[in-house]
Amino acid sequence: MKWLPHTLFGQIALALFVVLAIVQVLGLWLLLEDRGRLNYKLLAEYAAQRMAGIATVLDQAEPTERPMLVKALSVQPTMLSLSVPWAVEKIDESPDARLFAAEATRQLPQPLEIQMLALERIDPMLMGVHPPPRPNHPEGGHDSVLSRGKLFARTYVAQIRLHDDVVVTFHHLLPVPATDLPYRLIALLVLLGLATTALAIWAVRRLTRPLAHFSRAAAGLAKNLNQPPLPESGPQEVQQAVRAFNTMQRDIKRLVNTRAQALSAVSHDLRLPITRMRLRLEGDIAPELREKMARDLGEMDSMIGHTLDFLRAGSDTEPMVAVSLNALLDSVIEDMEELGATITRQGQCTHAIRARPHALRRCIANLLDNARFYGGGNIKIGVEETDTAVRISITDNGPGIPESELEKVFEPYFRIESSRARHTGGTGLGLPIAKAIAEAHGGTVTLTSGIGEGVTATLVLAKLSA
Known part of the structure; x- marks a missing residue:
């Protein structure tokens, strides 16, 4: 992949950044999920507690006072009715309904019979629920979500039978879990992610810097065998590699110097017999043979000189x-x-x-x-x-x-x-x-x-x- 970094530092930094980003996103999602669940649980418990409280008040009130109490207590999100008969069908037996009923029963000072109803559409007229009038409505009529035959999300309908067999029907709207974003929490997570990323990049850079020096030294070894040794710093593994590189450089330098000294000695020893042969050419030798031998000796001397020049070409003397x-x-x-x-x-x-x-x-x-x-x-x-x-x-x-x-x-x-x-x-x-x-x-x-x-x-x- 062309967009991926090619350096060790870039690849490690990218991997750390991606992992941290994934962890931060998952952590934020879990926090929001837990916050929504907790919020809904608390509000649901409050709804059950409110239902139990209203039922207790109505149970202890005189029968003549109950219609006035129902009218006064029918305030959103809880609507009440005394005209709906006790249901014998369509009972909600889901786990949420049972938990809700159990919580309401726990809040009652005296045990009362509670059942949860599951209705997909609620007819407010059948329930005897009368929403507050909307101003400027023709004929003094009423308009609400219920009167349009629609249900609120997460709506529970429950019935409680009082001690005198009066049935109170509750229509309570449980809130939708919160969807707004906690910007302070997000800012904290972003700040934590940036700080962790910066610290990780600094640590990776500190670990890979000796490797960069090591790479440059290895690339320059062929050009300058006498370059200064690398400092043995960084993690233990890098120190061991640098120490081995410095040892290799010393060994190669010693080998090259030994080879140059040996060839120089051989060249010096060869030039002595070449010089003696040239002196002997001055004796009684045919001119044609003298010329050929002199040319051969010149080529030998030139080859020795060029060989020494080649060995000294990369030296820094x-x-x-x-x-x-x-x-x-x-x-x-x-x-x-x-x-x-x-x-x-x-x-x-x-x-x-x-x-x-x-x-x-x-x-x-x-x-x-x-x-x-x-x-x-x-x-x-x-x-x-x-x-x-x-x-x-x-x-x-x-x-x-x-x-x-x-x-x-x-x-x-x-x-x-x-x-x-x-x-x-x-x-x-x-x-x-x-x-x-x-x-x-x-x-x-x-x-x-x-x-x-x-x-x-x-x-x-x-x-x-x-």
């Missing part, structure tokens, strides 16, 4: 300083033109860059030398400057490189025999050295080419930070 790229390019171009190259340059770099000048000079010289050997000597250099980097493109007019070989030419000792090495005798280390130096500077070297279209080498370097 030379300090990083501010370098004027324009002056460096002018110097390298001048050397290449003395070797017979024709170079056309476009663009300037107005800001300094941080670099190791001798190593960077070797990188650019290798790229130009590669273009001079394999591109016919006609070279175009373009310099483009952005806010953060400088792009140097070097284009030749040679036969080009197949697309499948563009990455392989950066491998040590790799040569494309059919189009290049046969005429140059190169060691296959020029481009690998240039790439190693560029990556040691935090830059990149890439090649683009097509058969018969020449090769464009692009060197990208970061500018000097303020």
